[in-house]
Amino acid sequence: MDTTTMEVTPLFSNQSSGSCGGxxxxxxxxxxxYYILVFLLALNGNSLALWIxxxxxxxxxxxxxxxxxxxxADLSYVIILPLRATYHLTGGHWPFGEVPCRVAGFLFYVNMYASLYFLACVAGDRYLAVVHAVQSLKVRxxxxxxxxxxxxxxxxAVSMAPLLASQQTSEVDGITVCLQLYREKASRRALISLAVAFTPPFLATLSCxxxxxxxxxxxxxLEPALKLKALRTIGLVLxxxxxxxxPYHASRAIFILGYSHPDISCQTKRSLMLANRLTSSLTCLxxxxxxxxxxxxxEKFRGSLQRLLCRDKSGGSSATSGELKGTRESSVSARSEL
Structure with a gap:
């Protein structure tokens, strides 16, 4: 993609919304x-999870x-969301320099694909625990x-390392832009990389x-209640x-195939860029x-969270906490943790 020809709309300008890509x-x-809201939700939720x-x-x-x-992985991406928010609130200007731009792009992709593969690993583990409970005990x-x-x-990390070694900022109409914010290269090679990175974990998770x-x-x-819990968890992951x-990977594929077409109109380019921004923002959700x-x-996460809440309400009663811990842990089984 030729980023030097793109127009960027300053936040307080009167430039029309019809500009290609602006x-x-x-x-x-x-x-x-939106990025500020997601930052607050994700930071608190994942920090609590990591602590537990x-x-x-x-x-x-x-x-x-x-x-x-x-x-x-989620926390590694959450920390760059304020940078994305600043980019938008300053009208598409990147004020942080070259190195933060490279790091922001690196963490974006590392988080997204690490998350995809860890969710696939969870799906594989659950498959072994439910379908091959006894046979899988030696490997789980x-x-x-x-x-x-x-x-x-x-x-x-190794796959995304080239982002740390290549130029990622550019001057567009007197404004510094970070190419990793919606301006990634739209080449056929990028389309192949997109398919290779996304398809295996997605198909593995879906199949499991x-x-x-x-x-x-x-x-x-499994008891009906456990079956319902398992189906609910599966539905949430999917x-x-x-x-x-x-949406992001479908939009990127359409963007790569269509944006550089010689007959594409300015309005279509703008629609593709808007879809790219929208679906990119959804990935951080x-x-x-x-x-x-x-x-x-x-199961242990729920038990720990319940004990934490009960301890806060009861003033930290160690006896009650110990009883809850013993009861909860004695009820945990490998096949009930879906």
């Missing part, structure tokens, strides 16, 4: 407020390990989950959950895919929704 005043205000996961005692399940790493250990998680971190649903509906011995990730996955998908 943000209007209303868009900038709405996007800026790190203070849990006893043997952790593989699912909890993957959810712990998912919380770290926390240390294996940590090893897989660190391997995924390394894979995603469809097999789990089939098992639950046909012959699973909702995150449909709302946060699928997963940071606010993932705490719901922890709440519904990790």
């Amino acid at each position: 943000e209007t005043t209303v868009e900038n205000v709405l996007f800026g407020g 996961f790190s203070h849990q005692h006893g043997i952790s399940s593989p699912a909890n390990v993957f959810l712990l790493h998912l919380a770290v 250990h926390a240390r294996y989950a940590h090893a897989a998680s660190f391997s995924l971190w390394a894979l995603v 959950y469809l097999l789990i649903i089939h098992s639950l509906l046909k012959g699973s011995r 909702l995150i895919y449909v709302v946060c990730f699928l 997963n940071g606010a929704l993932d705490p719901l996955v922890y709440l519904f998908g990790a």
Whole structure:
């Protein structure tokens, strides 16, 4: 994409909304407020989740390990949301310089694809726990989950490392723009990378959950309440895919295929750019929704949160907390943590 020909709309200018790719005043205000709201929700939810996961005692399940790493991935992206909000509230101007732009783009992609793969790992672990409960006991250990998680971190970080080594800011109409904010390269090579990064975890997650649903509906011995909880968790994870990730990748594919077409009109270009901004903003919403996955998908997380709330209400009664802990942990089983 030739970023030097793009027009950027300052927040307080009178430039029309018909400019190819330019943000209007209303868009900038709405996007800026949206990023601030998501930042507050995601920061509080994932910080609490990380604190609870790190203070849990006893043997952790593989699912909890993957959810712990998912919380770290979310927080790594949450910290750049104020930069995105500032970009919009200053009318599409990037005042932070080259290095923060590179880091912001790097963390955006690392978070998104790490989240995709950790959600896929959770789906795979749940599939083993429900469909192959006995056979999978030898491989479903926390240390294996940590090893897989660190391997995924390394894979995603190395794949996105070129963003840290290449120029990511440019001057457009006298304004500094960060190319990683809606102005990524629109090449066919980028389309292939997009498909390779998104398709495997999406298909793996979808396949695992469809097999789990089939098992639950046909012959699973789980109690009806546990079946309902499992289906609710599956529905929530798939909702995150449909709302946060699928629109962005579909929009990026359409953008890459259509934006550089010689016969495309200015209005169509603007529509593609707006769709790109909207769907890009939706990807960060997963940071606010993932705490719901922890709440519904990790039994120990719910127990720890309940004990924390009860302790606050009772003034920290250790006896009550201990009784709750014993009761809760004794009821946890590998197959009930969906």
